Amino acid sequence: MPHLPIKQITQLGLPFASQRLTRPGTMTAQSASAAASAPASRGLADLTLDHVRAAAARIDGAVVKTPMMHSITLSQITGAEIWLKFENLQFTAAYKERGALNALLQLTDEQRARGVIAASAGNHSQGLSYHGTRLGVPVTIVMPRTTPTVKVMQTESVGGNVVLEGETFDDANAHARKLEQEMGLTFVHPFDDPHVAAGQGTVALEMLEQKSDLDCLVTPIGGGGLISGMSTVARALNPDIEIVGVQASLFPSMYARIKGEDRICGGDTLAEGIAVKQPGEFTSKVIAERVDDILLVDEPALEKAVALLLQIEKTVVEGAGAAGLAAVLQHPERFAGKSIGMVLCGGNIDTRLLANVLLRDLARQGRLARLRVTLQDRPGALFKVMRLFDAHNVNIIEIYHQRIFTTLPAKGLITDIECEARDADQLNALVAALREADYKVTVAELA
Numbered sequence: 001m002p003h004l005p006i007k008q009i010t011q012l013g014l015p016f017a018s019q020r021l022t023r024p025g026t027m028t029a030q031s032a033s034a035a036a037s038a039p040a041s042r043g044l045a046d047l048t049l050d051h052v053r054a055a056a057a058r059i060d061g062a063v064v065k066t067p068m069m070h071s072i073t074l075s076q077i078t079g080a081e082i083w084l085k086f087e088n089l090q091f092t093a094a095y096k097e098r099g100a101l102n103a104l105l106q107l108t109d110e111q112r113a114r115g116v117i118a119a120s121a122g123n124h125s126q127g128l129s130y131h132g133t134r135l136g137v138p139v140t141i142v143m144p145r146t147t148p149t150v151k152v153m154q155t156e157s158v159g160g161n162v163v164l165e166g167e168t169f170d171d172a173n174a175h176a177r178k179l180e181q182e183m184g185l186t187f188v189h190p191f192d193d194p195h196v197a198a199g200q201g202t203v204a205l206e207m208l209e210q211k212s213d214l215d216c217l218v219t220p221i222g223g224g225g226l227i228s229g230m231s232t233v234a235r236a237l238n239p240d241i242e243i244v245g246v247q248a249s250l251f252p253s254m255y256a257r258i259k260g261e262d263r264i265c266g267g268d269t270l271a272e273g274i275a276v277k278q279p280g281e282f283t284s285k286v287i288a289e290r291v292d293d294i295l296l297v298d299e300p301a302l303e304k305a306v307a308l309l310l311q312i313e314k315t316v317v318e319g320a321g322a323a324g325l326a327a328v329l330q331h332p333e334r335f336a337g338k339s340i341g342m343v344l345c346g347g348n349i350d351t352r353l354l355a356n357v358l359l360r361d362l363a364r365q366g367r368l369a370r371l372r373v374t375l376q377d378r379p380g381a382l383f384k385v386m387r388l389f390d391a392h393n394v395n396i397i398e399i400y401h402q403r404i405f406t407t408l409p410a411k412g413l414i415t416d417i418e419c420e421a422r423d424a425d426q427l428n429a430l431v432a433a434l435r436e437a438d439y440k441v442t443v444a445e446l447a
C-alpha cells in the first residue's frame with residue numbers, strides 16, 4: 001500500500017499549520033465547529049471551486065495523488081468509455097482522508113490541542129485517525145458496540161482512540177455529540193461539513209486536470225460529501241459535464257430526499273460505506289443544485305462490479321467503491337458511448353466477504369454450481385451419475401449425500417454436488433444429459 005515515508009510526513013507538519021485559510025467568506029475553525037451543529041444555516045456559497053482549490057493546496061503532499069486510468073476492457077463490456085480514479089490506493093484505502101485532513105488543517109491551535117471527535121465505523125474514522133495522529137491531534141472515534149472488531153482494530157492501528165457506545169449508529173453519534181460538549185472536542189462530520197466536502201472535491205480537481213473533456217462523472221453517494229465537492233468542481237470547470245450520483249437500492253436516502261419521495265432504508269447491503277439513513281442537510285442543498293440525477297443500484301450489480309474490478313483491473317474495491325461501475329452495468333443504455341469518470345472510492349472490504357463475492361460471481365456465470373440430484377440408495381447409483389460428469393468434463397468439488405433429512409422414501413437419497421464448469425453452456429449440457437437419463441435435478445439459485 002503506498003504511503004508517505006515518515007521523513008516526508010514530519011516535514012509536512014509545519015507548513016500545514018501555517019496554511020490556515022482566513023479569507024473573507026471562508027469559515028474559520030470556530031465557525032466550522034459551530035456550523036456542524038447548525039448545518040441548515042450553511043449554503044452553496046460555503047462550497048465553491050476556490051474552497052476546493054484551497055483544500056488541494058492545503059492537503060498537497062500528504063494524501064496520494066492517485067492515478068486515473070482508462071479501462072479498455074471495462075469500456076468494451078459496458079459500451080461506455082470508462083476512466084477509473086484509484087482512490088483505493090490512499091494509505092487508509094479511501095478518499096475520505098482528503099476531507100478529514102482539510103478539516104483538521106483548519107483547526108485553531110486550541111482545537112488541535114483539545115482534539116477532534118467523530119462517530120463513524122467506516123473510512124472517515126480511519127482517515128481522521130491517521131491524519132489527526134500524524135499531526136499530533138488527539139482523535140476520538142465513537143462506534144456502536146455492534147461494530148465488527150476488525151473495524152475497531154483498523155481505526156486503532158492508525159492512532160484513533162475508539163469509544164464503543166450504544167447499539168446503533170444513532171446512539172454512537174449522540175454520544176459523540178455529548179463528548180464534544182463535555183470535553184470541548186471539535187466534531188468532524190463525515191460528510192455534512194463544507195470543509196470536509198471541499199477536501200473530497202479535490203478528487204474531481206485531479207480527474208479534470210488529467211481529462212477535462214469527460215462527459216459524465218458517476219459518483220457514489222452516502223451522506224453526499226464526496227459528490228458535493230466533486231460536483232462543485234465539475235460544474236465550475238465544465239458546465240456541460242453531467243453529474244450522476246449513485247446509491248444502493250437498499251439505502252435510497254438522498255435519492256428520496258431530492259425526489260421528494262418516501263423510501264425505506266435498511267438491509268444488508270454490500271455497499272455499507274454508502275448505507276446512510278439520514279442524508280446531510282448541507283449536502284442535500286448542494287446536490288439539489290449541482291447534481292443532474294441519482295441512480296439506484298441493486299446488490300447483484302454491486303457484487304458484479306466488485307468482481308469485475310478484481311478480475312479485470314486487479315484492484316480490490318469495497319461495495320461502495322464499486323457503486324459507480326455498478327450503475328453503468330445496471331443502466332447501460334443511459335451511459336452508452338459517453339466518457340465516464342468514476343471514483344473507486346474505497347478498498348476496505350473484509351477478505352472473506354470478498355471471497356464470497358468472487359465465488360458467487362462464478363456461480364452467476366454458470367462456472368460454479370450446486371446440483372441436487374435424487375438417487376436410489378443402491379450400489380453404483382452415484383457411479384452412474386459420475387460417469388455423466390466425466391463425459392461432460394465438469395469437475396466435482398464436493399459431494400454431500402443426505403439419507404436422513406429428506407422427504408424421499410427410505411430407499412431414496414438426495415445428493416448435492418458442487419461442481420465447476422468452463423462456462424454456462426457446458427453446465428447446461430450436463431444438466432440436460434442428467435435429465436435425459438431420468439434423474440431429477442435442480443440447480444441451486446442465487447439471489
Ligand SMILES: Cc1ncc(COP(=O)(O)O)c(C=O)c1O
Nearest residue numbers: 222223224225226273320345346
Ligand atoms: C468507500 C466510500 N465510498 C463512498 C462514500 C460516500 O461518501 P459521502 O458520505 O461523502 O457521500 C463513502 C463514505 O464513507 C465511502 O466510504
